[in-house]
Amino acid sequence: MEEAIRSGQPSHFEDERGGAFFDNHLHPIVNDRGEVVELAIFSLDITAHKRAEQEIRQLNESLEERVRQRTAQLEAANEALRTSEAKYRFLVERTPVVAWIRDEAGRISYISPNVQQAYGYAPEEIIGADAELWQGHIHQDDRARVQAAFQGIFEGLAYDVEFRILRKDGSWVWFRDRATSCAQKDGVKLALGVFSDITARKQMEATLRSREEHLRLGMESAGMVTWELDATTGDIRYSENLPAFVGGDDIARYCSVQEVLEQLHPEDRTRVAETLKRAMSEGLSFEEEYRARMLDG
Numbered sequence: 624m625e626e627a628i629r630s631g632q633p634s635h636f637e638d639e640r641g642g643a644f645f646d647n648h649l650h651p652i653v654n655d656r657g658e659v660v661e662l663a664i665f666s667l668d669i670t671a672h673k674r675a676e677q678e679i680r681q682l683n684e685s686l687e688e689r690v691r692q693r694t695a696q697l698e699a700a701n702e703a704l705r706t707s708e709a710k711y712r713f714l715v716e717r718t719p720v721v722a723w724i725r726d727e728a729g730r731i732s733y734i735s736p737n738v739q740q741a742y743g744y745a746p747e748e749i750i751g752a753d754a755e756l757w758q759g760h761i762h763q764d765d766r767a768r769v770q771a772a773f774q775g776i777f778e779g780l781a782y783d784v785e786f787r788i789l790r791k792d793g794s795w796v797w798f799r800d801r802a803t804s805c806a807q808k809d810g811v812k813l814a815l816g817v818f819s820d821i822t823a824r825k826q827m828e829a830t831l832r833s834r835e836e837h838l839r840l841g842m843e844s845a846g847m848v849t850w851e852l853d854a855t856t857g858d859i860r861y862s863e864n865l866p867a868f869v870g871g872d873d874i875a876r877y878c879s880v881q882e883v884l885e886q887l888h889p890e891d892r893t894r895v896a897e898t899l900k901r902a903m904s905e906g907l908s909f910e911e912e913y914r915a916r917m918l919d920g
Contacts (some may be wrong), residue, residue: 719737
């Protein structure tokens with residue numbers, strides 16, 4: 624904080640408090656002589672974002688491991704996916720957060736200088752301008768939802784929205800806009816918040832959905848089913864195409880180790896059971912071929 628006051632430059636740091644993660648931004652407000660007269664402090668709870676990143680990472684790691692075990696043919700696609708995720712994390716970690724102060728009508732009385740990088744407009748073009756410069760540029764499919772959510776700030780409701788907005792250069796980008804607190808100055812209610820460009824994240828999410836769909840279609844066309852075994856309970860979970868593979872929806876007989884073993888050919892049953900037991904106890908991968916009874920007998 625002392626550094627921000629002394630230098631007059633915005634500063635930023637993240638910290639962890641009581642198991643929660645916070646993204647803290649200090650924005651000095653200077654007068655015409657360059658003197659710091661106020662210090663805007665924004666602390667944003669990013670715990671959900673941190674946890675979401677971890678969940679996405681764990682999901683992808685699990686998906687990659689299953690694919691490597693089932694088919695070498697899909698390895699190239701997974702490598703591309705891992706590379707894309709690394710690029711995504713790089714972009715997200717360096718995405719600038721823009722701080723703002725707005726009144727109930729949506730007029731902006733302060734916005735941090737890095738807004739030009741994200742939105743294309745310089746601060747002097749935005750501060751004091753008609754609210755239409757901001758609200759009118761929000762995509763028409765998102766506008767009513769965003770405006771209703773913004774008004775909710777002054778009624779004590781949380782404000783955390785994602786929407787498309789038109790930059791000065793005519794390109795559409797995705798913003799995540801959040802209000803951190805409310806204040807009142809000279810009888811005017813003000814909302815304090817931050818927004819960030821999440822276009823890279825939205826593009827990555829679309830890529831992930833597309834790749835997952837391609838993987839699902841590839842597995843179905845190849846007649847493959849993925850499964851996960853809970854070593855504690857012995858329960859087995861399958862990919863959604865199991866009913867098509869076994870010939871019906873009555874899949875309960877395949878949902879535990881014991882029940883699956885009962886569906887195997889007697890000549891294969893003992894061998895597969897021993898292989899599975901060894902793999903579970905020693906943490907080994909395995910590959911087996913066996914005959915199994917389908918639903919039609």
